[in-house]
Amino acid sequence: MTSRSIVLAAVEQPPLELPVALPRIAAAEFARRRAALCEAVGTDWIAVYGDREHFANIAFLCGFDPRFEEALLLLAEDRALLAVGNEGAVYAELAAHGVEIVLCPSLSLMGQDRRRGQTVPALLRSAGIQKGDSVGVVGWKTVAPEEWESPTPAIAAPAFFVDALRDAAGDPELVTDATGALMSSAGGLRAGNGADQLAAFEWAAARASACVARITTSARPGLTELDAVAAMGYAGEPLSAHVMFASGPEVAIGLRSPTDRPLELGDAVTTAVGFWGGLSARAGLLAHGPEDLSAESEGYLEQMAVPYWRAIATWYETVRIGVGGAEIQGAVEEALAGAFAPALNPGHLIHLDEWLDSPVYPGSTETLVSGMALQCDIIPDTTRPGWAANCEDTVAVADEALRAELSGRHPEAWSRVLARRRFLEEHLGIAIADELLPLSSTPARFSPFWLSPGFALVYAS
Template sequence: MDTIATKHLPYLPNVENVIGEGEYPIITSEIYTERIKKALEKCRGRYTHLVIYADREHFSNMEYFSGYDPRFEEALLILTVDDKPIIIVGDEGVGYAQKIPYDVDVIVYPPFSLPGQPRDKNVRLFDIFKTAGISDNSKVGLIGWKLFTEEDFENPEKQYDTPYFIFSELTKAVPGENISNATGILIGNDDGMRLVLEIEELVLCELASTKSSRNTYNILKNLREGMTEVEASSYLNIDGEPLCTHPMVSFGENLFLAVASPTHQKTLKHGELVGAGMAYRRSLCHKTSYFVDEYEELTEDAKRIFDTYFKALIKWYESVKVGVTGGQVYSNVKEVVKDYGAMGIGLNPGHLIFTEEWTNSPFIEDNNTVLKSGMAIQCDFASSLPELNICIHEEDGIILADMELQAEIKRSYPKSYQRMINRRKFMIEELGINLDETVLPTSDIPAVVFPCLKNLNIVFAKQK
């Protein structure tokens, strides 16, 4: 078993590295249309049409094919081999739909608009489906965002998470037996299209994670006794780039509210727990620890959990690589923690990420999903034990890249590649974590666990 100790932090990677505007890849029309082509080829013989639902919160499946993410309204994207795509939007989506970089028919369906907005051009959704060529003989793959399994329903392919008013209109155009839930073709663990990303998306993941981690570190540096959670959140330095979760700043007992937003009422006291982080799309960075000066101020229970947690973190990072199964990573971490529940770990030890914060997770007991080159993954598990006033959480991102993909990133996006190499060096040399050669960290505070938030020079590391 690894021996863990606190150590003085000599440096963080990429401190002087400034992101340039020219570093950002563009997802081109060619990339989007190639995705559409692959999706339609993937379901050839099963479906004549794919109907993709999106709303403000659940937009990633639609955005993957179009770059369009609804702002206030619902939307539908219809894909078929025979005709160009159709996007159905509300009144305020018409202008925004012009951002789609390929030829697409934009149809306004006023009931997707906000309450009280004009209905003078009202049309029936049933008629729009007919215009899209959906008829009695069609086979429709309906894509929402939920991935149902046999554990949820006896027949998961016949369960849908799209609003009923949409589904009922669709069943007027095509018999219900000809409709199936097709979300799995995008996010299913076996062969979901969105699990392995293009180089452009991977670099966008790295850029987003760089910013999220730097902003998270900035708030940790600026914590002070007596400040409110909202005051502290101002140090996240959030710009106009879209987020995939709300800002996370919690002090004391509020931390156990998990997904709560920062408040104006709660102020920071010495000795309290603090959770802080943020998430630009394709990333999330979050750190949780105690607002103390010295490690010796912690309880013996807290020290014990910190020790086991960091050992589990090491095991996760040293296990994940191209070719390993998600089930093996889960098992390796379990060997350290012994009992996930007793450690207060309620969710999977990690998951995949895209423009939504959680795409799917292969890190399930006995899961045979093989991790592949091109995956963007979050190391994300918390040890939360409210009865002991303990909560430890370290969330950062990595991408998996074989040597061929790494060479391509280095050639096309050398600054992004160098930042990831700098992080590898830091994790191996300073934290003692022996990463596989296929692991490229995307956070500037990768696997860093700060036990004392009043002294960020103290971190955990594996003794050599």
């Protein structure tokens, strides 16, 4: 690999244009998705589990996301039945499309009235599940054979659902795991997205990245972490992850929420904001430049920030339709040149939930296909005390036909995507494939020193 020179240069912040109207998914599209899932799984029934954390599968199939409670979506060739708890029953009337809504108070919070509606076993009987019927269960993840020792197949859904389904079918072997049909990066229905879904993800990614940019440019010594995060301008967008901020000695715990800790000059800092379909994260130092750093932080720019951004730029230049996950993994590792390694997969699929699955891992035989939405997500596996680096954003890959559909149906989103492509190529010097669509407002823009937000790492011209 030819090593190009990387410099810290003056780079204007791209326009943080906020899309207002959220693109909607049509009822006909939800129906198409349900039919495609039934065809892919091939069982008599499909039972899709959901709760507040694991909402995305049900939301993908009918538009309803469980809040406070659990939910169960039952699908057959001519049925779509959504079982919800007491509070979900009202919300489902507004949010769900093309399904019959049934009250099942066992899905409600503890202590609430159970006198109306049906129990889970009664629900399954009334839906029509009979002895001898096969049932494919969609939980919240798949469990690989090497992770499991019991002869009974592992299904990542609560036992009281799975047990009731096994009782209804009359034979435990008739109840199988169908999660991969929705969630697998190798052919799962949610791994590929149409134009409307990508436009909705662009809405989320643009707004999330703008929030992160406002946090990083507003953070100052003397402010608390909570003060810094307040600058994000949260407007109530549905979150895919907790808002994160950490500083100082706890910066390595990047998942934690902001506290009242006052920020100090030279602190390592990290933050992340994720909405349904897009997440952005940044980490660096709360400093104007190397002159503000303590002795323990010397060498940060050359030894941490530059190798890290080289890996980010390499990722953008490698991602394209047809590229293998192993090739992306290898390119990132080569770009890092032994400085450190990725702690997790250097890239993964994103959807309504922050992490769907990943085709990127050592030895992967999977390839990227049109319609995938991905996170450029490279987390260093090790760092010195007082150092931090992160530059995570959302992209998609789309073939010529999908790009034409996106530009025709969502011209404003398409205009923003084209502006971001120009930013990557003209301001950062990153050469990208025609099919790579940046969905975040600040793709690959990495300012390692937060108090000098007008400067970012770029390839020297």
